[in-house]
Amino acid sequence: MKPSGAFCAACKMPLGQGDLKFLVTINVMADFDGSLPANGRIEDLESFMRSIDKEDSKQLERDVYQSLGYILCPECKRKFLENPLGLRPDEEGAADGKVH
Numbered sequence: 001m002k003p004s005g006a007f008c009a010a011c012k013m014p015l016g017q018g019d020l021k022f023l024v025t026i027n028v029m030a031d032f033d034g035s036l037p038a039n040g041r042i043e044d045l046e047s048f049m050r051s052i053d054k055e056d057s058k059q060l061e062r063d064v065y066q067s068l069g070y071i072l073c074p075e076c077k078r079k080f081l082e083n084p085l086g087l088r089p090d091e092e093g094a095a096d097g098k099v100h
């Protein structure tokens, strides 16, 4: 097999050219529901807008939207899909969906 220079992002296994591999992309964006905080006053909003102006716009962009990509081998892809959020089995919403 010819090495492709790619590695599984999780287990670091080298992935050869033509090997089965999976690209996992994760898009995280701010979920703005259209309403401002109920207790927010206009003055607060104005100072908030001013503080945004001063912020590093790249940092602000990351806060609002972030896209990540990982190459995974078939085994790590399977594990990822079993528990994408890395929840512990005893936590609510764990991937197996069982209620204890």
Ligand SMILES: [Zn+2]
Residues within 6 Å of the ligand: 008, 009, 010, 011, 012, 013, 072, 073, 074, 075, 076, 077
């Ligand atoms: Zn892997």
